[in-house]
Amino acid sequence: MNQATSHSAFKSQLKKYYTFYAGGFIGFVILLAIAEQMGMSKQWIGYWFLFATIGLYAGIGIMSRTSEVSEYYVAGRRVPAFFNGMATGADWMSAASFIGMAGTLFLGGFDGLAWVMGWTGGYCLVALFLAPYLRKFGQFTIPDFLAERYGGNIVRSIGVVSAITCSFVYVVAQIYGVGLITSRFTGLEFGVGVFVGLGGILVCSMLGGMKAVTWTQVAQYIILIIAYLTPVVWLGTKHTGIPIPQIAYGYTLQKVGDLEKKINADPKELEVRKIFTDRAAAGKAALADPDKSYAAGKTKLEEGLTAAKASNNATQVASAEKALAGYPKDVAAAKAAWTRDTGLAGRAAPVRPHAQPFPGATEAAQNTARLNFIGIVFCMMFGTAALPHILMRYYTTPSVQEARVSVFWSLFFIFLLYFTAPCLAVLAKFDMYTNLVGSSFASLPAWAAAWAKVDPGLLNITDFNGDGIVQWAEVVIGGDLIVLATPEIAGLPYVVSGLVAAGGLAAALSTADGLLLTIANALSHDLYYKMIDPSASTTKRVTLSKVLLIFVAGTAAYVTSLKPGDILFLVGAAFSLAASAFPPLVMGVFWKRANKWGAITGMAAGLAICVYYMVTRYPFFGINMPLWFGLSPVSAGMFGLPLGVVTIGIVSLLTAPPSKEVQELVEHVRYPHLKGDAVVSEAR
Amino acid sequence: MQLTQKHNEYWHKNLVVTGILLLVWFIVTFVEAWFARELNGITFFGFPLGFYMSAQGSLAIYVIIIGVYAWYMTKLDKEYGVDEGDLE
Numbered sequence: 001m002n003q004a005t006s007h008s009a010f011k012s013q014l015k016k017y018y019t020f021y022a023g024g025f026i027g028f029v030i031l032l033a034i035a036e037q038m039g040m041s042k043q044w045i046g047y048w049f050l051f052a053t054i055g056l057y058a059g060i061g062i063m064s065r066t067s068e069v070s071e072y073y074v075a076g077r078r079v080p081a082f083f084n085g086m087a088t089g090a091d092w093m094s095a096a097s098f099i100g101m102a103g104t105l106f107l108g109g110f111d112g113l114a115w116v117m118g119w120t121g122g123y124c125l126v127a128l129f130l131a132p133y134l135r136k137f138g139q140f141t142i143p144d145f146l147a148e149r150y151g152g153n154i155v156r157s158i159g160v161v162s163a164i165t166c167s168f169v170y171v172v173a174q175i176y177g178v179g180l181i182t183s184r185f186t187g188l189e190f191g192v193g194v195f196v197g198l199g200g201i202l203v204c205s206m207l208g209g210m211k212a213v214t215w216t217q218v219a220q221y222i223i224l225i226i227a228y229l230t231p232v233v234w235l236g237t238k239h240t241g242i243p244i245p246q247i248a249y250g251y252t253l254q255k256v257g258d259l260e261k262k263i264n265a266d267p268k269e270l271e272v273r274k275i276f277t278d279r280a281a282a283g284k285a286a287l288a289d290p291d292k293s294y295a296a297g298k299t300k301l302e303e304g305l306t307a308a309k310a311s312n313n314a315t316q317v318a319s320a321e322k323a324l325a326g327y328p329k330d331v332a333a334a335k336a337a338w339t340r341d342t343g344l345a346g347r348a349a350p351v352r353p354h355a356q357p358f359p360g361a362t363e364a365a366q367n368t369a370r371l372n373f374i375g376i377v378f379c380m381m382f383g384t385a386a387l388p389h390i391l392m393r394y395y396t397t398p399s400v401q402e403a404r405v406s407v408f409w410s411l412f413f414i415f416l417l418y419f420t421a422p423c424l425a426v427l428a429k430f431d432m433y434t435n436l437v438g439s440s441f442a443s444l445p446a447w448a449a450a451w452a453k454v455d456p457g458l459l460n461i462t463d464f465n466g467d468g469i470v471q472w473a474e475v476v477i478g479g480d481l482i483v484l485a486t487p488e489i490a491g492l493p494y495v496v497s498g499l500v501a502a503g504g505l506a507a508a509l510s511t512a513d514g515l516l517l518t519i520a521n522a523l524s525h526d527l528y529y530k531m532i533d534p535s536a537s538t539t540k541r542v543t544l545s546k547v548l549l550i551f552v553a554g555t556a557a558y559v560t561s562l563k564p565g566d567i568l569f570l571v572g573a574a575f576s577l578a579a580s581a582f583p584p585l586v587m588g589v590f591w592k593r594a595n596k597w598g599a600i601t602g603m604a605a606g607l608a609i610c611v612y613y614m615v616t617r618y619p620f621f622g623i624n625m626p627l628w629f630g631l632s633p634v635s636a637g638m639f640g641l642p643l644g645v646v647t648i649g650i651v652s653l654l655t656a657p658p659s660k661e662v663q664e665l666v667e668h669v670r671y672p673h674l675k676g677d678a679v680v681s682e683a684r
Numbered sequence: 685m686q687l688t689q690k691h692n693e694y695w696h697k698n699l700v701v702t703g704i705l706l707l708v709w710f711i712v713t714f715v716e717a718w719f720a721r722e723l724n725g726i727t728f729f730g731f732p733l734g735f736y737m738s739a740q741g742s743l744a745i746y747v748i749i750i751g752v753y754a755w756y757m758t759k760l761d762k763e764y765g766v767d768e769g770d771l772e
Binding site: 110113114116117120121123124127128129132246247250251253254355356357358366370373374377378381399400401404405407408411412415418419422423667670671672673674 | 687691694695698702705706709713714717718720721724728729730731732734735736738739740742743744746747749750751753754757758761766767768769
């Protein structure tokens with residue numbers, strides 16, 4: 001049997017396995033649905049989803065265990081384009097995409113679309129500039145390419161540092177997501193949830209490296225896409241009457257626009273918003289002289305109580321007593337309450353139309369908002385195209401041609417989720433505008449009552465004007481609510497909520513798998529094998545990688561347990577930093593003249609300006625220098641990338657051109673197949 | 685190995701198609717976003733066009749860009765004899 005037939009036999013076998021698997025998974029969900037009807041408790045449904053899916057991933061991991069170098073690092077380079085596309089999809093879509101994306105769009109409207117565009121459009125850059133050439137180069141890691149192309153350990157080290165930094169920041173966010181989902185749906189403690197999830201990640205990636213991770217990620221993609229689409233299709237059919245809501249929700253968006261106008265004109269809404277304005281103003285006034293205001297406020301309430309007692313009205317006495325009991329115990333507590341009140345000013349603003357881009361009172365403010373929108377799109381795109389755990393996946397296809405096709409499938413599978421998220425946001429908004437707004441506090445929709453009780457951080461409804469009716473201004477929503485509560489909003493049984501949790505878990509685990517492997521490989525392959533001990537045996541390298549994997553996972557879990565603050569900023573920062581690795585990768589292929597010193601100074605300059613801009617502008621660091629062009633620090637890559645390109649250009653031209661061998665390497669990667677090639681790409 | 689005239693032609697054609705697709709990418713991303721307010725004046729299937737492009741239209745075009753590139757390059761590989769054959 002020659003290679004071509006064995007490859008297609010392998011492919012058809014894979015198709016059979018995964019079709020069987022997807023059918024089995026759907027059967028499993030149906031069985032649980034029946035069990036729910038027969039009275040299985042919610043907690044048990046949660047456990048079943050958690051342990052069955054993690055057990056499944058571990059099973060795939062055990063079946064694909066390996067100690068062979070090319071199997072461990074690049075899955076034997078025989079992953080067909082279609083399956084590599086699914087694996088990349090799962091690798092790419094994180095807990096943030098799965099759970100957070102629709103919420104960001106719900107809250108931000110048009111502005112949230114910057115993330116959607118950035119996280120998909122980046123794949124065009126991967127396809128046009130990187131995937132085929134990296135595949136032809138055909139080694140194991142991204143620093144491998146930088147080192148071989150530019151020569152020397154300095155370039156490799158910068159590559160390793162940048163790969164590890166951005167992957168580590170990103171993996172912390174994933175493990176956080178794992179802990180959140182397991183604890184929410186099973187009632188396990190956050191810390192326990194983190195370690196259960198971590199166990200699943202480790203069994204899989206440690207035993208089988210890239211090979212196990214690839215086949216697990218395919219399985220995880222299938223679960224996450226079923227979990228994401230099911231409730232949206234259901235909700236969409238309910239509101240649009242068409243089972244492909246992604247196409248039909250334009251008319252729902254129009255209705256949302258009309259409802260927004262109605263809400264903004266509603267006198268009751270205006271009343272609530274005026275309460276916010278007044279309380280914010282009162283809070284601000286009180287804060288000017290806290291001690292005096294505290295005493296005055298207390299005296300006023302005490303006088304009220306005396307008056308009520310004098311009038312002998314029992315209800316008045318009770319309410320006056322209650323008001324006095326609710327008064328802050330001391331000045332410090334009162335100050336905190338007033339500060340909270342000043343924050344209400346933000347809620348006094350009218351609803352901004354969902355589809356309206358670039359908010360701002362003046363033309364200038366709107367243009368700054370537009371620049372920031374474009375900044376985010378830009379940084380997310382170039383960051384995507386330089387993230388090592390994604391680029392690594394294109395080393396695993398059997399050929400250059402399959403690598404190109406595989407980027408197509410990758411984006412197609414990612415697209416399925418990303419073009420659904422904006423639809424979900426609009427449908428959820430429509431449902432809330434029609435069913436939640438205007439309902440009475442005594443009979444809230446069932447899902448709203450349940451979530452408001454479970455987690456006030458996700459849903460908080462307070463009757464500020466005391467009319468017993470819900471006004472939109474009285475509702476505060478946390479972004480994660482949208483995806484988590486959609487099954488209940490759509491009126492689906494609890495088993496679908498369990499399915500969504502399993503999907504979120506799959507998204508977080510698959511991304512964590514890929515990231516941990518990238519970090520461990522950068523350390524074991526690039527740092528140890530290539531720089532410290534080039535004579536290390538293959539067994540030693542693979543074993544070292546496995547040990548490092550446990551160590552890195554443990555460290556990441558520890559950092560996660562400290563619950564570091566602003567995760568969205570960290571993720572944004574990781575992308576901006578990753579973007580600085582993009583110019584040397586691309587110029588290495590497209591410009592023969594680019595040389596070692598150009599690459600070193602270019603990467604260093606790009607990274608330096610990114611870090612400088614973030615540190616001096618991001619409020620966390622407390623320096624807060626004025627912004628350049630009003631561009632927020634998350635988009636620091638807007639400066640880093642062009643500077644990197646220019647620096648590489650100038651420095652390369654000022655120093656000697658690269659050697660003949662390097663120029664031949666560039667020619668080698670530019671053509672999928674040249675005579676005499678086979679020896680080079682197969683021998684390693 | 686020494687590259688022939690034919691090889692250079694292949695690379696040149698690759699650069700041209702890359703450039704064209706990159707231009708399309710640039711237009712549906714940055715030009716579209718820049719004029720989103722103006723585009724929103726046009727309605728498309730009930731959507732304001734600017735919103736529709738950012739939420740779905742541009743995304744679909746990205747998928748098509750990559751598909752076209754993969755298809756065209758496979759053809760070009762065969763035409764110029766630099767394809768990998770059926771061996772792998």
